[in-house]
Structure formats: C-alpha cells, structure tokens
Amino acid sequence: LLQQTFMVQDHIAQIARNYQSWQRCQSGDQRTSSILTDENFDEVSYLRQYPDVRAAIERGEFLSGREHFELRGRDEIASGARLHISNLLFRNRADPEHIDPEQARQEIAGWSQQPLISIITPVYNVEPRWLEAAIESVQQQLYPRWELCIADDGSTRPETTALLRQIIDPRIKIKLLDANQGIAGASNAALALTTGDYVAFLDHDDELTPDALYHVVKAINAHDPDLIYSDEDKLSLEGYYLEPHFKPDYSPDLILSTNYICHLGVYRKTLLDKAAAGGSYLREGFEGSQDHDLVLRTLDHTDRVHHIPRVLYHWRMIRGSTAACYDSKNHAWEAGQRAVSDTLKRRGIAGETLLGQYPGTYRVKRTIQGQPLISVLIPFHDQPDLLRLCLDSILEKTTYPHFEVLGISNNSVEPETQALMAHYTAGDQRIRFLRHDIPFNYAAINNFAATHATGEHLLLLNNDMTVITPDWLEALLEHSQRPEVGAVGAKLYYPDDTVQHGGVIIGIGGIAGHAHKHFAAHNPGYFARLHLIQNLSAVTAACLMVKKSLYQTINGMDDKHLAVAFNDVDFCLRLREKGYLNVFTPYCELYHHESRTRGHEDTPQKKQRFIEEIAYMQKRHAAILLNGDPYYNANLPLDRDDFGML
Incomplete structure (x- = not known):
C-alpha cells in the first residue's frame, strides 16, 4: 500500500x-x-x-x-524523519540567487520578443496565506512584462475577498463575481481581463518559481512555440518540495493517456482563441479536468509545443486537492474521460475512451480498421521446448484470427526441432517454417523473413516469448494501423512477474536501456508511465509490430553494422527520423525469457562485435545521444533504469 x-x-x-x-x-x-x-x-x-x-x-x-x-x-x-533535498539532486529547482538578476535584465533587454504574459488565477475561498504566496510568486518574477488577472468566484470567505481588495498593484487586475460560476466560469472571467500575447495559468494556492517567466520568454525567443509547458513539483503545507515531475517532451499519445502537461502551461492567446472558436475558453461539464480539455482542444490546432525541462511550478498539496491525493477527485477522472472522448470525436478517431488502470489515466482503445493479416516472424535456433511454449501460447490464447506465423530456423540441427516443425506445419496451415542458415545475425534473419511474409503488418517476436493477454495482437494493431505510427512495442515481464521491458530510453547505460526493469507487475512506475500508452524513441524488437510497407521503406534492420545488438533501437530511431511516432502500449503483455536462445556476450568474438556495435551507434545516432531522449528528461539519471525512483 x-x-x-x-x-x-x-x-x-x-x-x-x-x-x-x-x-x-x-x-x-x-x-x-x-x-x-x-x-x-x-x-x-x-x-x-x-x-x-x-x-x-x-x-x-x-x-x-x-x-x-x-x-x-x-x-x-x-x-529519514526529516527530508533533506539537496540542490545537487534537483539542480534546476532554481532559487533567485542562482540567476543573477542584473544579468537576467541585460539578457532580457537583448531579446527581440518581449511579450506581455497574462497570468490568470481563478479564486474561490482560498486561505489568504496561500493566495498571498501565489501573488507574491508572480510579483517576484525576473521577467518584468506580466499582468496578473484574478477572478474571484463569489467567495463566501470574507478574508479571501478582503485580501483581494487590499491589493494595490497596477499590474494586477481583479474582478469580483457576484455569484459562483464554477472553475470554468471564473477562469473565463479572468481570461476576459487579459491583454497579453501569451496566457499562463496559476491556481490560487500554487506558486511559480522566480525564474518561471524568464525561461518561458527565453523559449519563446528561441523556438516561437504556440504552447509551452514545464516540469513541476508538489509543495507540502510544511514547505517541503516533493514528487518532482520531470516530464517528457510533447507526446501525442501520452497526453491522451493523462494530462502530463498540466503545470506550468503557457498558451499563445491566438491559439486559445482558435480553441474557443467563438465559445468559451474553459468549458462547463469538464470541471476537475477543464485544463486537460483545454490543452487537448488547443492541440487540435498546433504541434508547435515546447517543453522546458525545469521545475517552474510548485503545486500546493491542500487537503482534498488532486495534488495532495491522486485519486481524491473521482469526478475529475470522469471529466477527463469525457474530454478525451470528445477529442476522439473532433479528430474523427474511431474508438472509445476507458478509465485507465490508475486514477487520472485513460486508455484510448482504437477500432481496428478491416481485418489485415499479421505476419508473426519468429527466429530460432533449436531449443524446441522454448519454441513449443511460444507457439502454443499464440495458438491457444490469441483472439485475433488473421495472422500467419513464420518460424525462421537458424542453423537448427536437433531432431526434436525438426519433429516440432513437422508437427505444427501439419497441424495448422497458418504456420510455416523457413531455413536461413547463416552465422547468427538477428537483423539479417528478420530481413529475410520479411521478404517471405504475406501480411500487411509484421510482428517481430523472439522465440522465448509467451503470450499473457489474449487480445495482444489487437492492442498492437490498433496503433500499427495508424498512418503516423512506426513501431509499436509491448510490455514484457520476466517469469517472476517483474518488468523486463517498459520501453527503451536512449542514453541509459551509454546507448540505450529498458525503462523500469524489475519493477513489480502492478507497480505504475514513474508517474504511472508503466500503465500508459505513450510515445517513446524506441521499443524492443523482442515484440515489435510495424507495417510491412514501412519496414521495406527504410530497408529493414541494419544487418551490416548491427547484427545482434541495438538493431531494434537503430530501426526505431530511423523511423523517428522519417517523422513517424513509435508507441509503447501496456495492454499487450507477454513473458520474456530473455537471452535464453542467444546467450550472453561472453566470448572474445562476441565482446569485440558488441564494442563495434556500440561505436557504430555512437556515430550514427550522435545527435540524440548528445541532446538526450526527448521522451525522457535531462534531470533523470542515465546510470539506472528506474527514473530515479529508488
């Protein structure tokens, strides 16, 4: 618990x-x-x-x-009775003295764009000390061109309105509503006061870091985005900064799975106008997830999204708030479900939105278009018992009927293996076997198999896999069928029910590593990411689906430079270079008896080959290794695969 x-x-x-x-x-x-x-x-x-x-x-x-x-x-x-959080641990949790104000002023003076940032804050019955802290966090901004637009939503707490009436600052605009209009109505009233080029959202009991707007406007000058968001953390009532959320860059699938953008969110005003389309900026009926609804509607009109990998927002943990308890507002969870469902309708996406496995998360389950044939490609070298487990699990559990299995024998010699192939070939016309007797080259074997596949989609599958979820093929296919998607990967477990693969993070271990290895099956992972459909830079080819046409377009796997290791990572990164999204889905689950077929890098020849493959990856993908994985975060560790959780 x-x-x-x-x-x-x-x-x-x-x-x-x-x-x-x-x-x-x-x-x-x-x-x-x-x-x-x-x-x-x-x-x-x-x-x-x-x-x-x-x-x-x-x-x-x-x-x-x-x-x-x-x-x-x-x-x-x-x-451990008192938490001590070192500045070295979260180095970008900036204090004012970390940025020289005079140097910042000089830098700001040289910017070609110095937009007015309108900060909107709907207020209702908040404790004066928290409201005062929120206002002071705006007044302490290093960037000077801002206005704070406050709408009080008919507060019945006299000390709240008394504080607002005492404010004397020409940069702060205040509107006192006669009657309570709810969070959407109050936010819209605050938005009506704005005159800025960009609009930022600040809750009435939260705080901005002093350098928040400085970094926002710096990003505007560098990237000219329509939507900017930052990392965030939680602020306890005792003043402790907890649970820093170091977010990935923009992930179209992750934002449908959960509102990870959240705080700090800054929008170009004209983008908000497009999202409103003559109606309300914040819509009634989505209370509790009105911000998720808003960001999804704005993303209908732009993909110019910039992420600032710094904590610029402190989300105060007030009792009963979402910040204090992740599942404290079930109505917010259901409102988010409506927001995502409405997004599917607007975008013409056939499917349904289900509540996710963790509060505040969702599953977009897309409708399978037609009944395309899937070719399951399984390379193997003897070990008939392992192959039998794999094939039996496919035949006994799979609910999607339109598939073929191509087993590719690589130098198999055992009589038991030959008998096994004959047994399955005679017993099921969907299964056939090919021989490709070359020195082991995983990339070349799959490339060979792809030329013999008749399916519209290819599923690369290791022979040491067994199926867990019966609708595993549907879970992969619903994404592989999307024109914008490249590779689709699954959630894999060791036989002891701990995670073997939760996606691939570029840079872990030097080149790439699996996320959340050895986490318990039920563990949600870092901010529930083990439970969420999301975009990643790469997924493992132990279970990877891709359109056959796309596999051929990028000439399959690199069997010249990456015979054994990293060929799947390279394959996925080349898909990204072509503009395709790679997707991880936790709704396709299998057991993986890792490396039982190939073994380990334990001979001089294997070690030399591995060194050469590392050198090739360092050269071929130098840019992403230098700049960092966009679906990870520069503040998270690369010497471990647990997102720094433990």
Whole structure:
C-alpha cells in the first residue's frame, strides 16, 4: 500500500539517497554528496527548506538554524524523519540567487520578443496565506512584462475577498463575481481581463518559481512555440518540495493517456482563441479536468509545443486537492474521460475512451480498421521446448484470427526441432517454417523473413516469448494501423512477474536501456508511465509490430553494422527520423525469457562485435545521444533504469 503512494516513494527514495551519500562521505567522495554536514551547512538554504524551523526560531525555541541542525536536525535527516533535498539532486529547482538578476535584465533587454504574459488565477475561498504566496510568486518574477488577472468566484470567505481588495498593484487586475460560476466560469472571467500575447495559468494556492517567466520568454525567443509547458513539483503545507515531475517532451499519445502537461502551461492567446472558436475558453461539464480539455482542444490546432525541462511550478498539496491525493477527485477522472472522448470525436478517431488502470489515466482503445493479416516472424535456433511454449501460447490464447506465423530456423540441427516443425506445419496451415542458415545475425534473419511474409503488418517476436493477454495482437494493431505510427512495442515481464521491458530510453547505460526493469507487475512506475500508452524513441524488437510497407521503406534492420545488438533501437530511431511516432502500449503483455536462445556476450568474438556495435551507434545516432531522449528528461539519471525512483 505504501509503495503505491508517490509521496511515500519520494520519502523512501530520499532516505536511500541520504544513506548512499553518507557512504560516499565516509569514503571521502564529495562529488555528488547530498548529505548535510557542518562543513556545507548553509543557514539561508536550511531555513528556506524547513519553514517549521524558521517558525520555531521566531517562537524563541532556537537561536538559529544551525543550532536546530546541531541539536535535532542532523539526527532527523539521517533517520529519514526529516527530508533533506539537496540542490545537487534537483539542480534546476532554481532559487533567485542562482540567476543573477542584473544579468537576467541585460539578457532580457537583448531579446527581440518581449511579450506581455497574462497570468490568470481563478479564486474561490482560498486561505489568504496561500493566495498571498501565489501573488507574491508572480510579483517576484525576473521577467518584468506580466499582468496578473484574478477572478474571484463569489467567495463566501470574507478574508479571501478582503485580501483581494487590499491589493494595490497596477499590474494586477481583479474582478469580483457576484455569484459562483464554477472553475470554468471564473477562469473565463479572468481570461476576459487579459491583454497579453501569451496566457499562463496559476491556481490560487500554487506558486511559480522566480525564474518561471524568464525561461518561458527565453523559449519563446528561441523556438516561437504556440504552447509551452514545464516540469513541476508538489509543495507540502510544511514547505517541503516533493514528487518532482520531470516530464517528457510533447507526446501525442501520452497526453491522451493523462494530462502530463498540466503545470506550468503557457498558451499563445491566438491559439486559445482558435480553441474557443467563438465559445468559451474553459468549458462547463469538464470541471476537475477543464485544463486537460483545454490543452487537448488547443492541440487540435498546433504541434508547435515546447517543453522546458525545469521545475517552474510548485503545486500546493491542500487537503482534498488532486495534488495532495491522486485519486481524491473521482469526478475529475470522469471529466477527463469525457474530454478525451470528445477529442476522439473532433479528430474523427474511431474508438472509445476507458478509465485507465490508475486514477487520472485513460486508455484510448482504437477500432481496428478491416481485418489485415499479421505476419508473426519468429527466429530460432533449436531449443524446441522454448519454441513449443511460444507457439502454443499464440495458438491457444490469441483472439485475433488473421495472422500467419513464420518460424525462421537458424542453423537448427536437433531432431526434436525438426519433429516440432513437422508437427505444427501439419497441424495448422497458418504456420510455416523457413531455413536461413547463416552465422547468427538477428537483423539479417528478420530481413529475410520479411521478404517471405504475406501480411500487411509484421510482428517481430523472439522465440522465448509467451503470450499473457489474449487480445495482444489487437492492442498492437490498433496503433500499427495508424498512418503516423512506426513501431509499436509491448510490455514484457520476466517469469517472476517483474518488468523486463517498459520501453527503451536512449542514453541509459551509454546507448540505450529498458525503462523500469524489475519493477513489480502492478507497480505504475514513474508517474504511472508503466500503465500508459505513450510515445517513446524506441521499443524492443523482442515484440515489435510495424507495417510491412514501412519496414521495406527504410530497408529493414541494419544487418551490416548491427547484427545482434541495438538493431531494434537503430530501426526505431530511423523511423523517428522519417517523422513517424513509435508507441509503447501496456495492454499487450507477454513473458520474456530473455537471452535464453542467444546467450550472453561472453566470448572474445562476441565482446569485440558488441564494442563495434556500440561505436557504430555512437556515430550514427550522435545527435540524440548528445541532446538526450526527448521522451525522457535531462534531470533523470542515465546510470539506472528506474527514473530515479529508488
């Protein structure tokens, strides 16, 4: 139960990091230490991170932050009772002193575009201290050209409206509504006050980082986007920054699966006008997910989306809010389902929207168009028992009837293997076997098989796989049939029901690695990504579907440079270079008995071949290795595959 709670996961992860940092300190390694010591103690940072300590000093309980640290704080941090988040851990969680204001002003003065940013904030019965903090976070912006447009939604709490009436700042516009109109109505009232070129959304109890608009306008000058979004974190009532959400770049499939864009979202005003189309910017009937509905409607009109991989927004964890409890608003979950369903209708996508496996997530289940034939390509070298398990699971569990299986024997010699091939050939006309007796070259074997396939779609499948979900082919085909999609990959498990493949992240381990390896089957992963249909740079060819025509267009797999390793990664990256989206779906599940056929890189020849394949990948895909995987995040680690969760 605890492991399913992001906040607890964050706490456990921090305890683990503190312990690891303590170990590094003991060994004399200070390079990445996040532990707080007498030597690196900083009074200002300590009091900023621990408001309760600052309050205790004001009550006279301690003389200073250092005294608290020496008497209590050191032991509390070491035990995990007090979270200590080092600036080194989340280096872009910027404080004002990290950017020189004078230098920022000089940089801003040189920008060709200095747009007015309108920040809208609907207000209703919020505690004055949180509203005041939200307003102050705007007033402290390094970028000066902003206006704050506030609409009070008929607050019945007198101290809320009293605070608004006390504000004297020409940059702040306030409208007090006579009657409550709901979040959509109040947001629209605030939007009516705007005169800016771009519109940013700030909830009445949240905060912007001081450099938020600085980075937004910097991105506008560099990329001229229609929609900008940033990373975000949660802000506890005690002042702790928790659960940093380091997001991927724009993913058309992920935004249908969950509103990962969320905060901070900044829209070109003309884009909002197009989305409104003469109606309301925020629509009634989508309360709780009105922001998801809005971003989906704006994405009907643009793909000029820019992601800033920095935490620029603090989402306060008020009791009963979505920030405090992921499933605290079931009505919001259902409203999001309506928003996604409406998007499918607007875009002419045949299918249905189902509630996802985790609150706030959805599954877009697309309708299969026609009954295209799927060619399942299975290379193998003997090991008949393994092949039998694979074929039996396909024949016994598969619900999609229109498929053929091509088994490609690579230097198989065992009599049991020959008997097995004869048995399946005689027993099912959908199964046939080919021989391709060359030195093992996974790419070449699949290229050979593709020339003999008669299906419209190819499914590359290892012989050490067994099917879990009966509709596995449908789950892959619903995406492979899409004209904009290249490769489609599945969620794979080890036999012990831990994750073997949750997609491929470029850069992990030097070239590429599988995401979320060894996570429990039920674990949602980093912000539920193990449960979500999403775009990724690559997926494994252990189970990969692609249109045959597309496979041929890019000349299949590279059997010259990548005989064994990384040929699937290279294949997917070349699809991306042609403008296609690669898709990971968790709704196609199989067991993978990894490398039981080929074995490991344990001979001098294999090691040399592997070194050469690495060198080729470093040269061929230098750009993405240098710039980073767009579906990962520069703030996440590359020396591990768990998104830094533990």
